[in-house]
Amino acid sequence: MQQQKAPSPELIFSLFTAYQQSAALKGAVDLELFTAIGEGNKDVKAIATRCKASERGIRTLADYLTVAGLLTKSGGNYDLTPDSAMFLDKRSPAYIGSAGQFLTAPELMKGFADIAGTVRKGGTLAAGDGTMEPDNPMWVEFAKGMAPMMMPAAQAIPEVAGTTNQAVKVLDIAAGHGLFGIMMAVRNPSAQIVAVDWAKVLNVAEENAKKFGVAARWRRLPGDGNAFTVDFGAGYDVALLTNFLHHFDAATCVSILKKVHAALKPGGRALTLEFVPNADRVSPPVPAQFSLIMLAGTRGGDAYTFAEFDEMFKNAGFKKSEVHDLPGLPQQVITSHA
Amino acid sequence: MQQQKAPSPELIFSLFTAYQQSAALKGAVDLELFTAIGEGNKDVKAIATRCKASERGIRTLADYLTVAGLLTKSGGNYDLTPDSAMFLDKRSPAYIGSAGQFLTAPELMKGFADIAGTVRKGGTLAAGDGTMEPDNPMWVEFAKGMAPMMMPAAQAIPEVAGTTNQAVKVLDIAAGHGLFGIMMAVRNPSAQIVAVDWAKVLNVAEENAKKFGVAARWRRLPGDGNAFTVDFGAGYDVALLTNFLHHFDAATCVSILKKVHAALKPGGRALTLEFVPNADRVSPPVPAQFSLIMLAGTRGGDAYTFAEFDEMFKNAGFKKSEVHDLPGLPQQVITSHA
Numbered sequence A, B: 001m002q003q004q005k006a007p008s009p010e011l012i013f014s015l016f017t018a019y020q021q022s023a024a025l026k027g028a029v030d031l032e033l034f035t036a037i038g039e040g041n042k043d044v045k046a047i048a049t050r051c052k053a054s055e056r057g058i059r060t061l062a063d064y065l066t067v068a069g070l071l072t073k074s075g076g077n078y079d080l081t082p083d084s085a086m087f088l089d090k091r092s093p094a095y096i097g098s099a100g101q102f103l104t105a106p107e108l109m110k111g112f113a114d115i116a117g118t119v120r121k122g123g124t125l126a127a128g129d130g131t132m133e134p135d136n137p138m139w140v141e142f143a144k145g146m147a148p149m150m151m152p153a154a155q156a157i158p159e160v161a162g163t164t165n166q167a168v169k170v171l172d173i174a175a176g177h178g179l180f181g182i183m184m185a186v187r188n189p190s191a192q193i194v195a196v197d198w199a200k201v202l203n204v205a206e207e208n209a210k211k212f213g214v215a216a217r218w219r220r221l222p223g224d225g226n227a228f229t230v231d232f233g234a235g236y237d238v239a240l241l242t243n244f245l246h247h248f249d250a251a252t253c254v255s256i257l258k259k260v261h262a263a264l265k266p267g268g269r270a271l272t273l274e275f276v277p278n279a280d281r282v283s284p285p286v287p288a289q290f291s292l293i294m295l296a297g298t299r300g301g302d303a304y305t306f307a308e309f310d311e312m313f314k315n316a317g318f319k320k321s322e323v324h325d326l327p328g329l330p331q332q333v334i335t336s337h338a
Helices: A010-016 A019-031 A033-038 A044-051 A055-068 A082-087 A097-103 A106-110 A115-121 A138-145 A147-161 A179-187 A199-211 A250-263 A285-297 A306-315 B010-016 B019-031 B033-038 B044-051 B055-068 B082-087 B097-103 B106-110 B115-121 B138-145 B147-161 B179-187 B199-211 B250-263 B285-297 B306-315
Strands: A071-074 A077-080 A169-173 A192-196 A218-220 A236-242 A264-274 A321-325 A332-337 B071-074 B077-080 B169-173 B192-196 B218-220 B236-242 B264-274 B321-325 B332-337
Touching: A010 B019, A010 B082, A010 B097, A019 A033, A019 A055, A019 A097, A019 B010, A019 B019, A019 B115, A019 B285, A033 A044, A033 A055, A033 A077, A033 A082, A044 A055, A055 A071, A055 B115, A055 B285, A077 A082, A082 B010, A097 A138, A097 A147, A097 B010, A115 A285, A115 B019, A115 B055, A138 A147, A138 A199, A147 A179, A147 A236, A147 A264, A147 A332, A169 A179, A169 A250, A179 A192, A179 A199, A179 A218, A179 A236, A192 A199, A199 A218, A236 A250, A250 A264, A250 A306, A264 A306, A285 B019, A285 B055, A306 A321, A306 A332, B019 B033, B019 B055, B019 B097, B033 B044, B033 B055, B033 B077, B033 B082, B044 B055, B055 B071, B077 B082, B097 B138, B097 B147, B115 B285, B138 B147, B138 B199, B147 B179, B147 B236, B147 B264, B147 B332, B169 B179, B169 B250, B179 B192, B179 B199, B179 B218, B179 B236, B192 B199, B199 B218, B236 B250, B250 B264, B250 B306, B264 B306, B306 B321, B306 B332
Parallel strands: A169 A192, A169 A236, A192 A218, A236 A264, B169 B192, B169 B236, B192 B218, B236 B264
Antiparallel strands: A071 A077, A264 A332, A321 A332, B071 B077, B264 B332, B321 B332
């Protein structure tokens, strides 16, 4: 009992209080604390002035974030870490502070208010389809906030697709911020993108298509709307299913995949970006824990294993599927041949 | 940029979503998931039956907690870790699941709803004195919930006091669950304990005094009430200030310490249990981060360094203070000589 490896309540205490970490980081992003430090405001007084905040509050928050690993402190001076300099200083092109607005949005957090009740029921306690309700405004926030965080994956997918040198017609399903299709168009000047999502969400994607100079080769399906009900048309070389299937149960996934299969040319492929846990479902950490977000927010969604995806695609008429790592990223791409 | 140490959004993502860890652990405690597994329910079906929950929900939650380090998984079977077996199985005498009820209480979490606003202001956004409002019912929850988590510290303090062999009169200020004074009495059959706290809180302590068989040497001050206004009496050998001073600004601490000094015999000592960060304020992790809890919940509280405590005690008339580690625990004891 007195040995080094004796049981300790430390991990339990840190998990019970982990919500404070989210709150501290969100608060720092709201205050532009990282940007202030990146601009050269290094001590409590200078940061407090820049952030229009109390010195007591800034000192406590900056110390907290130093312990959390997002700042360094030397003498009385704080500095950014490589992570916070790249991702939390608003002046950085890779700034992802806005992702925090989505990840800590009341709508998303509400799903975690009663996990015991959620586990008893086996799905979200929210009314109807939870976060999947039509035109849920959360997805406009998502499209705006999560785009920068998804950029590395969006940039990696054209390589996996291997279609950077040929004229391809790409269907971008539940396009959100649109970056996945847009990066296909950026990388391949002959690619034509057709994006599907709720109208208000696609307004965000349309802005992004303009911003990246590919608006002429990017279009919305007439009428926009729900991927389950809208007519995709046909003759696509590639269908993108990025961060979409995890919101639904397997039967619902198969139904949409049949529709996707019908929209693809013979020899066409679906590219599915997903959190894919190993068969043990407890590794790697990020994909394995993603399942709880789906339990909390959806009726039947999940983080599916590759074997589960493979079966869904087969049941929808696809021939075979392969899984590809995206180096340094927590998600994988599954390529499925129509 | 392609090296191993390239900046990564991983830490930032994990901090933004850390609230999900607290929610998952709270949910598992509410469901008695750890107790169920400890009783021998190892697979999803058996655990779900015992917890009266869906299999989908149990599988997702148990996998999540496996990744979090509180369960192991082998084949389809889950098992407790040494930490969860000792602290999260209700049948264990060291069970601290109830601490989670306090650490995730809405009253405490509310303080973290707007950290940006809290930092701007430099103190709690709650009305009045925040968690220090008289008879705040949160402290009854605290007295009930946190007692098991405080037990190791309560058991360590009599050794630090070094008064286990002599008749001593002990003043237990803001006694809460009462365990600190009670353990002094348990360890020293000649010790007499006088406890101060709000009346409803002391009802919890009184129960504990009976439970540990020291009720005959344990009493409440007539009238109970606020440590700032109640008459302590005089002639104490030891005054206990456990997890109390961190709620107040330094001037307020000095005012209560003057009162404590006046209540002690010449040669008497104050024993202060606290989260004491190093002078850098960013180590050790738990005491350093504790400051944010005080910012969020109080008007002027803090995690004070030893130098700050030493100065407060000197300003209140104490001669000198020393700091003592409690092996394996995140808190320290400061001994101050009257």
